[in-house]
Amino acid sequence: GENVEQHPSTLSVQEGDSAVIKCTYSDSASNYFPWYKQELGKGPQLIIDIRSNVGEKKDQRIAVTLNKTAKHFSLHITETQPEDSAVYFCAASTPSGNTPLVFGKGTRLSVIA
Amino acid sequence: GAGVSQSPSNKVTEKGKDVELRCDPISGHTALYWYRQSLGQGLEFLIYFQGNSAPDKSGLPSDRFSAERTGGSVSTLTIQRTQQEDSAVYLCASSFRVGGTYQETQYFGPGTRLLVL
Numbered sequence: 194g195e196n197v198e199q200h201p202s203t204l205s206v207q208e209g210d211s212a213v214i215k216c217t218y219s220d221s222a223s224n225y226f227p228w229y230k231q232e233l234g235k236g237p238q239l240i241i242d243i244r245s246n247v248g249e250k251k252d253q254r255i256a257v258t259l260n261k262t263a264k265h266f267s268l269h270i271t272e273t274q275p276e277d278s279a280v281y282f283c284a285a286s287t288p289s290g291n292t293p294l295v296f297g298k299g300t301r302l303s304v305i306a
Numbered sequence: 307g308a309g310v311s312q313s314p315s316n317k318v319t320e321k322g323k324d325v326e327l328r329c330d331p332i333s334g335h336t337a338l339y340w341y342r343q344s345l346g347q348g349l350e351f352l353i354y355f356q357g358n359s360a361p362d363k364s365g366l367p368s369d370r371f372s373a374e375r376t377g378g379s380v381s382t383l384t385i386q387r388t389q390q391e392d393s394a395v396y397l398c399a400s401s402f403r404v405g406g407t408y409q410e411t412q413y414f415g416p417g418t419r420l421l422v423l
Contacts, residue, residue: 199348227411236310236397236414237349282348293339293362294412296348 195220197285199297206273207305214300216283217265223285226266227294228257231280240281241268273304308332310415312398318421319388327383327418331400338381339412340373343395352396355381356403388422395419 196219206212216226224245229237243250243257243266250257254273259266270277280301284294311330319325331338340352351365355375366372370388375381385392399412 197348229414234416236399236416238414239411242411284349293351293354293365294349295351298348 195223195285195287195295197283197295197297199283199300201300202298203301203303205303205305208273208275210273212268212270212273212277212302212304214268214281214283214302215265216267216285216297217263218285218295219264220285220287221261221264222287223264225286226257226259227284227286228268229282229284229296231282231299233279237282270302273302275304275306278302278304310398310400310413312396312415312418314418315416316419316421318423320423321390322387324384324386325388325420327385327396327420329381329383329398329400329415331379331381331398332413333379335400335402335413336378337401337403337410338375339399339401340381340383341397341399342367343397343417345394349397352383385420388420390422393420393422 199216227242228240230240231237241255241257243259254271256269280299282299283297286294313328338355341349353373354362357378358375370386373383395417397417399414401410401412403410
């Protein structure tokens with residue numbers, strides 16, 4: 194089945210700097226890659242997703258890139274702010290319909306003011 | 307509108323007792339998912355409902371775990387004879403699923419924090 198590896202497990206950046214979180218997946222059939230942000234005491238919230246027919250997607254300060262050949266995708270946050278501090282999860286899903294989203298183990302991002 | 311709600315928000319129980327966790331999905335969402343989140347771990351898929359049926363029970367860790375959904379809405383996750391290793395956050399998500407894929411956006415509730423003493 195699908196396996197998703199996420200790095201780093203923790204990341205500290207200065208406010209205003211960029212943060213990059215990387216994930217790799219094992220199943221070449223995977224074609225949907227969402228990113229979730231989980232704040233303390235809350236459930237994960239979708240922040241951006243990408244499908245395998247595109248290589249990059251942007252939404253204001255957040256962007257996701259996908260390299261299907263290498264089977265990895267990354268989350269980029271620019272001009273980080275303290276409210277970006279949270280745990281971020283990547284996930285992958287295949288089109289077969291029988292496999293749920295497989296999540297990475299998460300990255301705890303701390304933005305230092 | 308209202309999001310996914312879960313109750314209780316916190317549950318402390320003694321080893322060997324049964325617990326029931328409740329999930330109210332977003333109105334109109336056809337699919338409902340249960341996940342378990344242990345400390346320092348990612349999201350472990352437990353079970354999925356489409357309507358009232360559960361076509362995928364592959365993630366339930368043991369026969370002590372069961373879930374049901376009635377009226378295509380509320381779902382309960384039951385853990386019988388709880389063990390200390392069951393301590394975790396149990397998250398529910400819902401989506402408006404069409405077709406046979408898992409790729410619709412999943413909206414998560416705040417979770418139930420279960421502690422088994």
